[in-house]
Amino acid sequence: MFTILTGAQFGDEGKGKIVDLMAENYDLVVRFQGGDNAGHTVKVADQVYKLHLIPSAFLLDSRVLIGPGTVLNPKVLLEEIDMLKKGGIEITPQKLGIDGKTSIIMPHHIELDTLRESAVSEKIGTTKRGIGFAYIDKISREEIQLFDIANEETFYSKLEDIREQKQKMLESYDNQDSKAFDVSVLDEYLAAGKVLSSYITDVSSEINDAIKKGKNVMAEGAQGSHLDVVHGTQKYVTSSSTIAGSACSNLGVGPTKVDEVIGIVKAYITRVGEGPLPTELHDDIGRKIQEQGGEFGTTTGRARRCGWFDLPLAKKAINLNGYSSLALTKLDVLTNIDPIKICVGYSFQGETYEYPPAKTSQLFECAPIYKELSGWDENLSNVNKYGDLPESAKKYVDLLENMMDVPIKYVSVGPGREQTFRKL
Template sequence: MSTVVLIGAQWGDEGKGKVTDFLARRADMVVRYQGGSNAGHTVVVNDKIYKLHLIPSGILYSDKMCLIGNGVVIDPGVLLEELDVLESQGVSTANLRISPRAHVIFPYHKRIDMAEEERKGKSKIGTTCRGIGPAYMDKATRVGIRMVELIDREELAEKLRDVVEFKNQLLTGVYGSSDQFDYREILELYSGYGERLKKYVANVSILVNEAIDGGKKVLFEGAQGTLLDIDHGTYPYVTSSSPIAASACLGAGLGPTKINTVVGVAKAYITRVGEGPFPTELHDKLGEQIRERGHEFGTTTGRPRRCGWYDAVIARYAARINGLSYLAVTKLDVLTGLETLKICTGYRYKGEIITEFPDSLKVLARCEPVYREFPGWQEDISNVNDYSELPQNARDYLKYLEDLSGVPVAIVGVGPGRTQTLVLHDIF
């Protein structure tokens, strides 16, 4: 049995897509277990760029089974568009399977998402307005519609009528919106989606457990990051699901005893999209420089990401919450050429040094980072093929990341391409 859960160890956008793609070459199956089309994974293979939102990154290998678990909320229009684009690029999607228990995003979810952000004004969360939160809300209040209903027109029609009527009342009565949705239009559109997607629907829990019991290597792919977790993130500036490692079991239908290894992906610096406190954020030209060098713009929204120095307080927190076995450090090459690098080792709050991530957002917003400085390196590392070839200052930097988090670094990214990856420890 060899199972690996891959999670984001920061605020998302850590480069999980590239690491998933890299690890998938050794896996037999890749499983996406939470989130929705608010996630964006960019994978570069032979200078060709693939942007994925719902489909697991392992789809780029024709011999891998790729599964979308019950914990994911699916926008069928986005999924079909993604399938069509991949097929037009010569990528087979025949090995994709979708859980019948996964919930479906409808147009009214997106409109309610937008209306709620508009209502909050300056207190908005900064969501992607892709309908993710409202879809999970319907799931929790037991009025959601799942893939198993989407592919059954009769059942879809029965459930959809009452839901659309209620959502129209909600938009008018609560949000004061004049937007109204036509039940029959949605039924016709989504019935068509169901017909096209029916061939992909299969019991993901059975497939995953059979693969594990049969000795196959299974990679579980999370979206977003630890600090966006609905329970353990910087609430309320979080996503609507649980990106942490434990969620892999819930979102794919397996027991915790079947997980062997957890890998946390972290950039060599840190970024954040949306609202909320960010202790090490850089508000100067250096922050802009890192953003431009790292191409730090959202795959899903195109929004510029906020950039800052690596935060070891967050790294230790992610290690504890997820039970990390290894770190995968991405975008080390972006720091090339900087004279001095900084790592946040703790926070100063009311004159005292704290080294654990605070529960209170009020406290976090008032924390000042305590830094340790390191000399940078000037050598181009994008073509380095072995860890020993890295400049000494780069290796010292990585070693300190290990020491501060208590987690060994197993993978280092020195560029966006699949081959620009250094392996220090074998994951599978």
């Protein structure tokens, strides 16, 4: 079985905990795009693991892979491996494989990202980790790959081809003190490449062989559907394709091999950084959701903007990904909020719309049209089966399922593994 799992909103939907929950049934769990701008949190008992690159299933028997559609900061990956080792978890080459064609985030990418964001008047909200510039080099065929940092001769040969151009780009921002090409900095990359060379694999070959042998493979996405570089709320998007079809192209697996596509959606909506969020709440309820939901970024620590569930955006995510089922997370965060609202459409220039406009500038101007439901005040943290939810909570979940016309397979009422249960 080949399963693809993606976020259905703007990221931070709780993909990590759903992958962790499901991974015991999968032989391979694979990351297919993004970089260390994405973060996921996995909580088991009293242990909390906050990671950016290693796929969520590292705690289980699954082998985890990083595919060539990702961009990799090797120093961040080694820090994660070291952090887990100190916690008693060994991430060996038998546990983790990385495709040799994975693009490396270089020091000049990070410097350029920071300089550009500081220079423009209209901010995107980048994490300044070099993600976008690494993808630019991939598309322009000037990338440094994991293969390259594992070989000193190849590494310096490729650097010579791009060094002059990249230095001119840095100087164009009046940056005269760049350390990006210092020997001491580059030697760190070679040292990382030496360590990571034993992790190199052919991800496409591994996945296709596993599927052929009847094994189960899960492709884990980063960020969310509306941050997709093509179909998201441009220009306020990430630098990679975050939707399900991207898993096939980035991992080298034909689309006819996909058996299941699962979307992760919060019981409300959040967004980090700039860009439109039609249902954003600037009042006490928005602050309450933010506090009760712990809505602060794993990667940046930035407070997430919070709003009511947005059905038009959910419908678009369903179209973009072709979800066969959904997981609804953070239902517990809405406890003690009454009434609860669902955005069922938009008002724009005197017209009503049930689907988001294609132009981001128009989405900024859309006013939400709400349907209200009664809330609940029961504590959901000890609920472990759907039938034990309060009636108002079940009505909320059932209504979302009916309106989205996609079955909700899992419901989550807390950060722990035991706080997620099947609805179906």
